[in-house]
Amino acid sequence: MINYIWGALMLISLVTAFFTGRLEAVTKAAMEGAGEAVSMSLSLLGVICLWTGMMKIAEEGGLINLFAKLLKPVIKFLFPGLPPNSSAADAIVMNMMANILGMANAATPLGLKAMKELDRLKKSSRASDEMCLFVVINTASLQLIPSTLIAMRGGSQNAFEIIIPVWIASFLTLTVGIIAAKILSLRE
Amino acid sequence: MINYFSIAVIPLMFFGIITYGFMQRVKMFDSFLAGAKxxxxxxxxxxxxxxxxxxxxxxxxxxxxxxxxxxxxLPVLQLIKLPKEVAPLAFMRPISGSGSLAIVETIFKDYGPDSLAGRVASVMMGSTETTFYTLTVYFGSVNVKDTRYTVKAALAADLFGMIASVWIVRMFFY
Known part of the structure; x- marks a missing residue:
């Protein structure tokens, strides 16, 4: 899909520029945009490395496992059809904890492992309710500290001021996703 | 109070991680380098x-x-009170992570991170995910084609998140 969107953005820009007589401005914008991508990456690089470095320490110390226990009751509540000590439940807990802690590099493999375990438990070729709910949860943002975003807000008076609004918005969004999934599963 | 808390979150996390690292005898400098890489x-x-x-x-x-x-x-944007500068982000967010980062960067550059648009963009970016990417990767990994109601539920959450970002920013800062 992104292939079409990107192509459409380019084509529409060029055609519009032709009709509005802004071809020169568009050429200049293309060069600037490309340059800006590099300066943006470079300016964020330090903070991103700092963050992934700190999180690696937490990961190797076993912090995911430690906190994962706290999420067990939540999983029981959200996935009542899942045996609480199954490896699927374990993988889901670990994936959610890695997401909360912002360990994107660890979260995706754990999430795919959870999908594999859920796949083994499902009865038809269609997605099971557990799979749907698990993916819906992963399409919401669970991250405690939006580190890249904060790094990008470097020019702000207070780059951190958005943390609590982000938590509230994330929590509400996640709740709506879960409720929507539960209602839709009942209606089918 | 809330302000102080926001500022303290990151130092507290660092303190916690390093203390925990000492307790678990993690080779912290080596781990940090591996993570930074x-x-x-x-x-x-x-x-x-x-x-x-x-x-x-x-x-x-x-x-x-x-x-x-x-x-x-514009009529739709006014309906959900979305600042018009943030509209491109609402379209891009579910589709591409780096695409939305690029839009957020443009909004910060044009209006500043402390403007209404900058704050709404921040909250929207922080509270939603790249829905279609996640869906493709997760279901693709187990080769499940019939994803039933997943797209509907995920997009309902995204739409709600976008509207909620505007409310919450207005309540918090204005």
Missing amino acids: DGLETSVRILPSLVALLTAISMFKASGALDILTRLS
């Missing part, structure tokens, strides 16, 4: 898509096409 790799990996998308987005803006699109969608 992951961060470097991720940054380098997304650079090409950032170049492609920031180029396309700056062209789209400079050509006047963005103005036209925004003017056309």
Whole structure:
């Protein structure tokens, strides 16, 4: 899909520029945009490395496992059809904890492992309710500290001021996703 | 109070991680380097898509096409009280992570991170995910084609998140 969107953005820009007589401005914008991508990456690089470095320490110390226990009751509540000590439940807990802690590099493999375990438990070729709910949860943002975003807000008076609004918005969004999934599963 | 808390979150986390690292006898400097290298790799990996998308987005803006699109969608934007500068982010967010980063960067540059648009963009970016990417990767990994109601539920959550971002920013800062 992104292939079409990107192509459409380019084509529409060029055609519009032709009709509005802004071809020169568009050429200049293309060069600037490309340059800006590099300066943006470079300016964020330090903070991103700092963050992934700190999180690696937490990961190797076993912090995911430690906190994962706290999420067990939540999983029981959200996935009542899942045996609480199954490896699927374990993988889901670990994936959610890695997401909360912002360990994107660890979260995706754990999430795919959870999908594999859920796949083994499902009865038809269609997605099971557990799979749907698990993916819906992963399409919401669970991250405690939006580190890249904060790094990008470097020019702000207070780059951190958005943390609590982000938590509230994330929590509400996640709740709506879960409720929507539960209602839709009942209606089918 | 809330302000102080926001500022204290990161030092507290660092304190917790280092203390925990000492307790678990993690080789902390080595771990940090390994993690930082992951961060470097991720940054380098997304650079090409950032170049492609920031180029396309700056062209789209400079050509006047963005103005036209925004003017056309104005009635809908007013309905959910979304600042018109943030509209492109709402379209891009579920589709592409680096695409939305590129848009957020443009909004910060044009209006500043402390503007209404900058704050709404921040909360929207922080509270939603790249829905279609996640869906493709997760279901693709187990080869499940019939995803039933997943798209509907995920997009309902995204739409709600976008509207909620505007409310919450208005309640918090204005």
